[in-house]
Amino acid sequence: MYKRILVLRFPTNVVDQPIVCRLAKEFDLSFNILKATILPGKEGLMVIELEGHPSQFDKGLAFLRELGVEIKTISQEIRKNEEKCIHCGFCTAVCPTNALYVDRDTMEVKFDPERCTGCELCMPACIVRAMEAHFHKELAEVG
Ligand code: SF4
Ligand code: SF4
Known part of the structure; x- marks a missing residue:
C-alpha cells in the first residue's frame, strides 16, 4: 500500500463534483480529508491523505x-x-524524518524537502515562524 498527503487545488468548473468519492469508488483508494475550503473565486483547496495500491494510486492521480x-x-x-x-x-x-538537520560543516540547520512528510511538527516548535506551509496562507486569506 502507498500513502501520501497531498494538496489538491480544484478549478472552479469541478469544485462541486464528488471527485474524491470517485477516487474511492473507481480506484479503490481510501482517503482522509485533513483540511478543505473553497477559496475566493470558488477554487477548492483540499489537504488529503490518500492510500491505495501503487498502480491504482497513479491512475487516480x-x-x-x-x-x-x-x-x-x-x-x-x-x-x-x-x-x-x-x-x-x-x-x-521534533522532525521525525530528519528533513530538518544540522549541517556539521557549517552548523546551520538545513531543510531537505524530499524527506519531509508534512507532519507540521516543526511549525509550533519554531519561535520565529520560519517554517511555512503555503496552503496555510491561502486558508488564512479566506479566514
Ligand atoms: S513538516 Fe516539519 S517536522 Fe514534519 S517532516 Fe516536514 S520538516 Fe519535519
Ligand atoms: S529558527 Fe526555526 S527553522 Fe530555524 S532552526 Fe530554529 S526552529 Fe528550525
Missing part, C-alpha cells in the same frame, strides 16, 4: 489531472524561510 486538479505533495508546500531562520536547531528535535 491521472484522473485528477485530467479534470484540471493541481496536485502537490505536502512537502512541496512546506519551506524554510531562510531570512527568518536563526539556526537555533529546535525544529531538528
